[in-house]
Amino acid sequence: MRRNFLKKFLIAAVGIAAIAKIGGADPADSKPPLATLTAYTTLPPETVSVLSQEYERESRIRVNFIPLPADETLERLENPPEDESVDLILADREVLMKIAEKDLLRSYVSESSDAVRPSFKDENGYWVGTWYDPIVFCANRDYLNAIERIPDAWQDLAREDSIRIGITDFLAADASANLMFQMIAQYGDVAAYQILDGIHPKVVQYTKYLSNPVRQAGMGEVDLAIAVESESLRYLQDGYPVKIIYPTDGTAYMLFGTAIPTTGSINAEKFSDWLLSDQAQAALQRNGFYFLSTNPSSIAYKTFAGKNLVLFDQLIEFTADQENEFLDRWVKDIRLKELPEVESNS
Secondary structure, three states, X not given: OHHHHHHHHHHHHHHHHHHHHHHOOOOOOOOOOOEEEEEEEOOOHHHHHHHHHHHHHHHOEEEEEEEXXXXXXXXXXXXXXXXXXXXXXXXXXXXXXXXXXXXXXXXXXXXXXXXXXHHHEOOOOOEEEEEEEEEEEEEEHHHHHHOOOOOOOHHHHHHOOOOOEEEEOOOOOHHHHHHHHHHHHHHOXXXXXXXXXHHHHHEEEEEOOOOHHHHHHHHOOOOEEEEEHHHHHHXXXXXXXXXXXOOOOOEOEEEEEEEOEOOOOHHHHHHHHHOOOHHHHHHHHHOOOOOEEOOOOOHHHHOOOOOOOOEOOOOOOOOHHHHHHHHHHHHHHHHOOOOOOOOOOX
């Protein structure tokens, strides 16, 4: 199974890499850029720098990314510095939705963005998702070979007693907190906390970083990691003995996309479309970033092995205070709850 999964994934990677090679400019070309874009982003600098460098090589348009926290992105758009004009925003869906509510964006629809499924974009064209990163189960292959039935649902993890689980602390990373919030939106708070309460006794460690649960699964320190697929694919590509399992009862995901402010130029439109392309996917994958494309016309989308992936369909519409209350409740009622002592067999 792992060989088949890797074969499909590598075919996609080779295909889009070939497209990038054909369509891209010569890396040795050191001509000055013809134009410059300014973009606000909530993504890590190491991710957006890959995109900026690749796009400049291909188009001779330089994208200057300004990394900002979510709240500062909105504040800066509402009260822009006198010497700064922003062309584009690359951020997660929650940030884009808040900005769209403030009437700070202009609508833009292209052939590429029009093909993106409705749940991945704004119905009025104010923002469009470019990639998403779902939460998956990443299991150690020796563990899977030793059991009769593979756990493939959230309720399975809650009910299964003899399993060691790795997960990132909900207080440590947005993607992990997003899992809790989307679970609550999908199932309701009572059912969601029942699942999390059932999983808690099996958690070996609540880690600080998104990569650590996958590493633990690959090293056999846990049987199964609840992790983002981007990290799971990275470790799978590096040869770790893990298998990706898509929860049959649905899963949470982080969606990243673009929006064009009212001050954005036509070059911002071209860059927004490029981010939906296989060239952008190739640049990300060459540097170890494995996000899933939202563009159904791309090779990356068509060759995606997890076509049976079921995503939660309820949006997070909680206030910041409500989200903090959910986290506090988890810490008090689950994280710090004393577990019953297990009798020793010795």
